Every structure is written in C-alpha cells, then in structure tokens.
Amino acid sequence: xxxxxxGKRVAGFLVASSVAFAGMAFxxxxxxxxxxxxxxEIKVEHNALNSESFTAYLLxxxxxxxxxxxxxxxxxxxxxxxxxxxxxSAIHDIAxxxxxxxxxxxxxxxxxxxxxxWLGYAITNDEYGLNEDTKSAxxxxxxxxxxxxxxxxxxxxxxxxTEFKKETGSLSIAAGESFTIGGLKxxxxxxxxxxxxxxxxxxxxxxxxxxxxVDYEDVGGNKRELxxxxxxxxxxxxxxxxxxxxxxxxxxxxxxxxxxxxPIPAIGTHSTDxxxxxxxxxxxxxxxxxxxxxxxNSLSITAGKNPVELSKVDGITAAVTGGTFNLGGIEKLFIGxxxxxxxxxxxxxxxxxxxxxxxxxxxxxxxxxxxxxxxFTARVNNNAVSIDATQYPHTDAKxxxxxxxxxxxxxxxxTQPGVNDPDDKDSATAYVFGIxxxxxxxxxxxxxxxxxxxxxxxxxxxxxxNFDSIxxxxxELTWSGVSVPTSFSNGVFKITGLxxxxxxxxxxxxxxxxxxxxxxxxxxxxxxxxxxxxxxSGQIVDTLEYSVEDVADDTVWIGDLxxxxxxxxxxxxxxxxxxxxxxPYTGGIGIAIFLIVGICVTVVGIxxxxxxxxxxxxxxxx
Numbered sequence: 093x094x095x096x097x098x099g100k101r102v103a104g105f106l107v108a109s110s111v112a113f114a115g116m117a118f119x120x121x122x123x124x125x126x127x128x129x130x131x132x133e134i135k136v137e138h139n140a141l142n143s144e145s146f147t148a149y150l151l152x153x154x155x156x157x158x159x160x161x162x163x164x165x166x167x168x169x170x171x172x173x174x175x176x177x178x179x180x181s182a183i184h185d186i187a188x189x190x191x192x193x194x195x196x197x198x199x200x201x202x203x204x205x206x207x208x209x210w211l212g213y214a215i216t217n218d219e220y221g222l223n224e225d226t227k228s229a230x231x232x233x234x235x236x237x238x239x240x241x242x243x244x245x246x247x248x249x250x251x252x253x254t255e256f257k258k259e260t261g262s263l264s265i266a267a268g269e270s271f272t273i274g275g276l277k278x279x280x281x282x283x284x285x286x287x288x289x290x291x292x293x294x295x296x297x298x299x300x301x302x303x304x305x306v307d308y309e310d311v312g313g314n315k316r317e318l319x320x321x322x323x324x325x326x327x328x329x330x331x332x333x334x335x336x337x338x339x340x341x342x343x344x345x346x347x348x349x350x351x352x353x354x355p356i357p358a359i360g361t362h363s364t365d366x367x368x369x370x371x372x373x374x375x376x377x378x379x380x381x382x383x384x385x386x387x388x389n390s391l392s393i394t395a396g397k398n399p400v401e402l403s404k405v406d407g408i409t410a411a412v413t414g415g416t417f418n419l420g421g422i423e424k425l426f427i428g429x430x431x432x433x434x435x436x437x438x439x440x441x442x443x444x445x446x447x448x449x450x451x452x453x454x455x456x457x458x459x460x461x462x463x464x465x466x467x468f469t470a471r472v473n474n475n476a477v478s479i480d481a482t483q484y485p486h487t488d489a490k491x492x493x494x495x496x497x498x499x500x501x502x503x504x505x506x507t508q509p510g511v512n513d514p515d516d517k518d519s520a521t522a523y524v525f526g527i528x529x530x531x532x533x534x535x536x537x538x539x540x541x542x543x544x545x546x547x548x549x550x551x552x553x554x555x556x557x558n559f560d561s562i563x564x565x566x567x568e569l570t571w572s573g574v575s576v577p578t579s580f581s582n583g584v585f586k587i588t589g590l591x592x593x594x595x596x597x598x599x600x601x602x603x604x605x606x607x608x609x610x611x612x613x614x615x616x617x618x619x620x621x622x623x624x625x626x627x628x629s630g631q632i633v634d635t636l637e638y639s640v641e642d643v644a645d646d647t648v649w650i651g652d653l654x655x656x657x658x659x660x661x662x663x664x665x666x667x668x669x670x671x672x673x674x675x676p677y678t679g680g681i682g683i684a685i686f687l688i689v690g691i692c693v694t695v696v697g698i699x700x701x702x703x704x705x706x707x708x709x710x711x712x713x714x
Contacts, residue, residue: 130276130297130305132283135322141265145286146273149244150174150256151183152203153279154299163301166318171204171280175255182250186243203280207296210237239461241292245284278305283321295321330355330511331372333504333518334631341523341618341633342472343550344569344589348380348522349390351467352504356395356426358460362509363434370422370508372466376415379476379499380522384412390469395425396462400442400454417468426458436460474560474568476500478526478588481636481661482654497521523633525616526588527595527663531579531603534647534666540583541667544608545576545601548587551594551613559587576600579665592616594641599665606667612648613641614663635659 132148152171160167174180184202191197191209198205244250251257256277265271273283278300284292298305298319307318337349352372362368376382388410393402403410407424410417429435438459446452479495503519533539548557560573565580567573569589579585587595595614602608621634637659640648647668650660 130278130300131272131274131319132276132281132295132297133270133272133320134283135270135320136265136267137322140267141263141271141323143262143264144290145262146260147251147284148258148273148276149251149254149282149284150277151206151254151280151282151294152201153277154297157299157301159301159306163303164306166299166301166306169299171201171207173201174203176253179250179254182247182253183244186240186247186250190240190243206237206240207280207294210240237294238291241282241294244282245292250282251284290323293321293323295319330357330508330516331504331506331518333502333520335520335522336467338522338631339620340592341525341590342476343524343591344472344474344476345571346472346591348470348472349467350374350470350502350520351465352518354422354464354466354506356458356460356462356464357508359427359434359436363429364432365434365509366431368423368427368434368509369420370506371418371420372422372504372506374417374419374468374502374504376417376470376502377497377499379473379524380502381471381473382412382415382417382502383471387412387417387468387470390467391419392465392467393425394465395440395456395458398454398456400444400456402440402442402456402464405440405442417470419466422464425464426460426462470502472500472522472524474570474589476522476524476589478524478568478590479633479636480526480528480586480588481638481657481659482528483636497523500524520631523618524588525590525592525618525636526586527590527614527616527638528661529579529585529587529614529663529665531583531585531665531667533606534668537664537666540579541603541606542579542581542583543601543603544579544599544665544667546578547598547600548577549596549598550590551596557595562588579603590616592618597665599667602667605670607670609647609665609667610642610644612643612665614648615639615641638663 134146152174154169155172157169158167159165174183180202183206184197184199187202187206188195188197195209258273258276260271260273263271276297278297280294280296282292283295296318298307300306305319331352331354333350333352335348336351337347342348352374354372359368374382391403391410393408394400395402402408402425405424407421409420412418425440426437427434428437436459438457440456440458442454442456444452444454477495477497477499479497483495500523501519501521503517506516508516531541531544533541548559549555550557558570558573559567559575559577560570561575562568565578565582565585567575567577567585567587569587577585577587593616595616596611597614598611599608615638617637617639618633619635619637621632635657637657638650638661640650640663643649647666649664649666650662651664652660652662654661
C-alpha cells in the first residue's frame with residue numbers, strides 16, 4: 093500500500109526522522125537504485141561523542157518510488173518486506189505487540205505498516221484515518237515508535253538476521269557537529285549505539301531518482317528531511333507545553349488554551365519507594381492570569397487516542413493557589429499498588445455515562461509510553477507585553493531589539509521521582525501585538541501632525557474597541573477604557589494589546605488645517621518560526637508585518653524598512669491640507685457634496701444665461 097504525507101505536526105526534538113509518503117497514480121517510476129550509495133547524516137546537537145560506535149539496520153528497502161516528473165522531487169513510495177523472513181517476522185511481532193488489538197499490522201510488509209502508522213502519516217484509504225501518535229518521532233520518552241525502536245534494537249532475531257546492516261566504527265564527535273553513515277541501500281533504518289544512554293532511532297534515507305538522491309518537494313517546516321537524524325544522548329524534558337489556539341496571537345483578556353503532553357512513565361526502580369506522587373505546577377508571568385473557577389473548570393485530561401475524560405478520576409486535584417495552577421494526583425491515572433509495592437496499572441477503569449445517560453465503565457490504556465494530554469486555559473491581562481514590527485523576537489542574534497516576554501510566559505514544573513531540573517520544566521509564550529503609526533502631512537512626509545483622533549474597530553467580530561492611554565502616544569486595549577487614540581507631538585502613536593487580524597481606523601478629528609480621511613484598514617500579520625524545536629504556528633513569532641487596505645489616493649502606506657526583519661515597521665497616515673488644492677476626504681462623503689453644489693451652480697448659471705439670451709433675442713425682434 094502506498095501512503096501519503098499529510099503535513100501533520102511532529103513536535104519537539106526529532107528522534108525518528110519523519111519519512112514522508114504520498115500516493116499519486118500518474119507519475120513515472122525511477123531507474124535502478126544504486127545498492128550502496130545512500131547516506132544518513134546524524135547531527136550531534138548536545139553531548140559530544142567519545143569513542144561511540146553506531147550500526148544502521150535495514151527494516152525494508154524503498155520500492156515503487158514515483159517522482160513528480162520522471163526524475164526530481166519524490167512523490168510516493170512503499171517500503172518492501174525485509175528479505176530475511178526471520179527479521180521480517182521480528183518486525184511484525186514487535187509491532188503487533190505494541191499496536192491496538194484491532195490495528196491489523198501487515199504481516200507481509202510490517203515495516204511499511206509501522207512507518208505509515210507510527211510516523212504520523214495516513215495510508216491511502218486507511219479506515220483509521222490519521223494516527224494520533226504524533227510524538228513518536230519526537231521524544232524518547234513518548235510514543236509507540238520509540239518503544240518499537242527500543243524493542244527492535246534488543247531483538248537478536250532482527251539485528252542478527254536483517255538483510256543489510258552497516259557499522260561506523262568508533263567515533264568521537266564534538267557537540268554541534270555531525271557524522272555520516274554511508275554505503276547504505278535506500279530504505280528505512282534502525283540506528284543503534286554502543287552506549288546505553290544514546291537512544292535508538294528510526295530514519296529513512298533519501299530516494300534515488302536515477303540521477304540524484306532526492307527528497308519531497310515540500311520538505312522543510314513540519315515535513316522532516318529524509319536522510320537526517322538528530323542524536324538523543326542526553327536527558328530531555330519529560331513533558332511538552334504548547335499553546336493550541338495561538339495562530340493569531342492574543343488580545344488583552346483573550347483566552348489562552350494550553351496543552352501539556354506527558355508520556356506515562358514506567359514505575360521501574362521506584363516500585364519500592366515509600367511514596368510515589370506526580371504533580372504539575374504552572375506558574376504564570378505577570379501578563380497571564382489563571383482564574384480559580386475558569387481554569388479549573390476548563391481542565392481536561394485524556395490518554396492517547398481515547399476521548400474518555402480522566403480529570404474527574406478519584407485522587408486528581410486541581411486548584412489555583414497564589415496565581416499558580418496546581419494539578420496533583422497525576423500518578424492515580426497509571427500507578428497502582430501501595431507503599432513499597434507500586435505497579436504499572438496498564439489499564440484504568442473509568443466511570444462514564446453511556447449514550448442513553450446510564451452509568452457505565454470504560455477501559456482506558458494507560459501503559460507506559462502512552463501520552464497524557466492535559467489541557468487548561470488562562471487569560472491575557474493588561475500586564476502582557478505587546479510586540480511590534482520594529483522587533484526581532486525569536487533570536488538572540490538581535491538581542492538589543494528583543495522584547496522581554498517573561499510577562500507573557502507561563503512555565504509548567506513537573507514534580508516526579510527521578511526527574512530533576514532542568515528536565516522538569518517547559519514554557520509557552522502568548523504573543524500580543526501592537527501597531528506603530530505616524531501622522532504626517534500627505535504633501536510633506538517630514539512634517540508630523542499632532543492631535544489626530546481615531547476610533548478603531550476589530551473587523552473579525554465587528555467590535556468597537558476601547559483603549560487606555562499609557563503614556564507617550566501609546567494606547568492599550570481595555571474592556572472599558574475612555575482614552576481616544578491620538579497622535580502624539582511627533583506624530584507617532586501606537587496601539588497595543590491586539591491579536592493579529594484586520595482593524596478599521598476612522599479619523600474622528602483631524603489636526604487643525606487638515607482634512608480627515610475616510611476609514612482605512614490596517615492588517616497585523618505574524619510570521620511564525622518553525623524548526624525542530626519550535627514546530628508549529630502559534631508558538632514562536634519570527635517577524636511581524638503590517639499592510640493596509642481600502643486606502644484612497646495614497647493617504648495611508650507602510651514605511652520604515654526594518655533591515656533585520658525585512659518588514660516595514662510603521663503605518664503612515666497622511667492628511668491633506670485644507671486648501672483649494674485638496675478637497676476634503678472626511679465622513680465617507682469625500683468631495684461628493686462639492687460636486688453636487690458645483691453642478692447645481694453650473695445648471696443655474698446655464699439656465700440664467702439661456703433666459704438672458706432669449707430676452708435679448710426677443711427685444712431685438714421687436
């Protein structure tokens with residue numbers, strides 16, 4: 093079966109390189125693949141390697157590759173069965189043991205099934221649709237794929253019998269550098285190390301199109317590059333926190349939806365501990381508010397793909413204390429037993445209500461490696477910091493212009509036996525935006541204008557906005573503010589506390605000696621930064637840009653190029669002087685009233701002239 097990459101996100105750190113697949117019927121098939129020319133580059137991003145050896149074991153070779161045009165970017169492929177039946181059976185048996193009972197692991201081509209289901213991709217016409225295990229390629233502590241890789245690495249039936257493997261020999265590599273495993277067949281590989289603290293990974297090579305090794309056309313961003321893996325040879329965070337509704341940023345008082353993804357741990361050596369407890373405390377910056385009622389009532393906990401709500405299970409506690417959201421008793425969801433004899437529950441029986449409203453129970457898989465999704469909300473308050481297009485927020489390279497967003501950031505801290513700083517923390521930042529504007533003479537842009545007043549409407553909900561003045565020409569969004577946004581002495585004014593989107597500005601008062609403008613629209617657009625660590629919109633802002641719409645006669649424009657970001661950082665608003673050369677622009681009527689009056693005067697004049705001519709002609713005739 094062919095399978096398609098559908099752009100599903102893969103979060104956090106890349107452990108298993110994503111293998112992207114698609115299934116189109118109208119493309120050409122590649123020429124013969126060189127047997128021993130493919131490579132996989134492994135990046136050593138953290139701890140250096142010291143006399144460490146690696147082995148790449150082939151799960152299955154690529155076959156049926158198709159390309160967008162004869163040769164060129166890859167479009168689709170399949171992963172063949174391992175030609176060694178013992179190794180192929182080992183792949184199948186391990187996958188079957190980890191999969192859902194009714195998953196139907198393909199016995200003939202199990203590697204193809206594994207890649208399509210546990211790398212976060214959908215098989216064409218797959219009745220299950222998208223697989224929810226999207227963290228597998230990201231975390232050594234989460235997801236079935238990592239557990240599969242670990243068990244496969246420990247299986248001599250696979251490692252001793254697979255049809256092809258390649259060893260590197262001893263390597264010493266500095267952190268920040270990389271090494272290459274060469275001489276590979278094109279296909280999907282398990283890569284293992286001689287060091288126990290280096291985790292195994294699943295990585296696919298690039299595809300040979302008969303002329304070059306190629307990747308998918310839309311590789312990059314959320315679609316991971318083939319033939320590249322990132323080594324995991326250090327402790328990494330045991331949970332991941334993200335914002336799920338941040339694609340447009342937030343305005344003051346908007347609701348922020350957080351999600352903490354937490355992989356269920358195995359009790360392991362802690363089974364004999366006297367006590368065993370797991371909790372999370374989420375501490376907000378000054379610009380984020382956890383409300384006792386709203387935040388606690390919003391709490392939702394689910395496990396894996398199962399939608400059964402777990403937040404009401406006995407022993408789970410949730411409260412806001414001193415502004416911090418505290419979630420306790422998390423271990424009750426997956427740890428059983430008693431002091432000195434703790435066990436992994438594997439399954440949790442949950443009281444539910446069936447479709448008829450009758451009491452019932454549901455069995456939920458809570459085995460080690462299953463992902464818990466913990467969701468809750470907060471609100472942005474007026475202490476949040478707004479960023480604008482003058483800033484370069486995502487990198488230390490431009491530190492002088494970086495905004496300090498600590499106020500907008502909430503940090504979750506995990507308390508769990510055996511987990512220590514800094515692995516116990518993860519943060520998420522809510523972005524709030526502002527618009528820089530400058531009022532000038534339309535005919536002389538160097539002449540700034542003070543005292544122009546504006547009413548502002550948010551177009552997505554047709555809402556007239558209120559503002560408070562916070563000094564120096566800056567006006568912040570509030571629920572009941574009474575300040576009127578007004579251009580400052582240097583013509584500059586700034587509107588803050590906004591989410592991205594379209595805003596209509598109506599000039600309600602123009603500076604003395606100038607005509608006011610018709611309403612115009614300013615658009616705020618954030619460009620989101622994506623990388624291996626920051627993987628989707630709504631997490632890290634790269635740059636901010638403005639644009640304008642519904643502008644008459646070049647009266648509003650964007651200017652002041654930010655050479656760091658490549659974006660214009662100021663919205664210029666140019667009022668025409670109130671003289672004979674400039675007819676007024678205000679009130680939506682524009683010059684219409686003057687045209688009407690002019691036409692009337694002209695008609696009256698023509699009529700008078702004609703009457704005069706008639707009278708003169710009559711007098712002459714007499």
